[in-house]
Amino acid sequence: MSTSSSSSNRPPSRRSVHGVPTKCWCGKGLVIWASETKENPFRRFYRCEVALQRKSECHLFKWEDEAILDEVRMLDAKVMDLVHDFHSLSKTVIEQLDSHKTCLLQLEGELRSLMANSVDEATRQMKEDIDAVLSSNITTTHLCDNGGAYNFAAAVAIVGAIAFIYWKLF
Ligand SMILES: [Zn+2]
Numbered sequence: 001m002s003t004s005s006s007s008s009n010r011p012p013s014r015r016s017v018h019g020v021p022t023k024c025w026c027g028k029g030l031v032i033w034a035s036e037t038k039e040n041p042f043r044r045f046y047r048c049e050v051a052l053q054r055k056s057e058c059h060l061f062k063w064e065d066e067a068i069l070d071e072v073r074m075l076d077a078k079v080m081d082l083v084h085d086f087h088s089l090s091k092t093v094i095e096q097l098d099s100h101k102t103c104l105l106q107l108e109g110e111l112r113s114l115m116a117n118s119v120d121e122a123t124r125q126m127k128e129d130i131d132a133v134l135s136s137n138i139t140t141t142h143l144c145d146n147g148g149a150y151n152f153a154a155a156v157a158i159v160g161a162i163a164f165i166y167w168k169l170f
Helices: 047-051 064-169
Strands: 002-004 031-036 041-047
Touching: 041 047, 041 064
Parallel strands: 002 031
Antiparallel strands: 031 041
């Protein structure tokens, strides 16, 4: 930090600079000086070295405390922007999640309906198949009883009866 008595009055600024300045309008780097005026004793400010030598020229001037206050305000504005963006993003994400949830619930309902229909159809088909098999077995058993064992037993009985008659007669 340097001290200067030549900056007793704040020169008119050519244009406003937001935040902490890094360079003068002339392209030179800035130095922090301390004011020696009665109005602003020891108050620090940014100024290039050229400005102190060529007082008639218009060079950047900014109080350090105002520059820092600017930075804080700019950061506050950025934080507010980020908070706003965050709330917008949260709202969008929540809306999209709700939309997806609704779609998923619809799909779940459709899947449940499809599965129930498939199970009903499979059950009905299986029942028909079982009924058909049972019906076929009953018919087969009935035919076997009448046509197989029953006919054989009848034939044996007839042959036995004939043999008994022959044995009694002769
Ligand atoms: Zn300058």
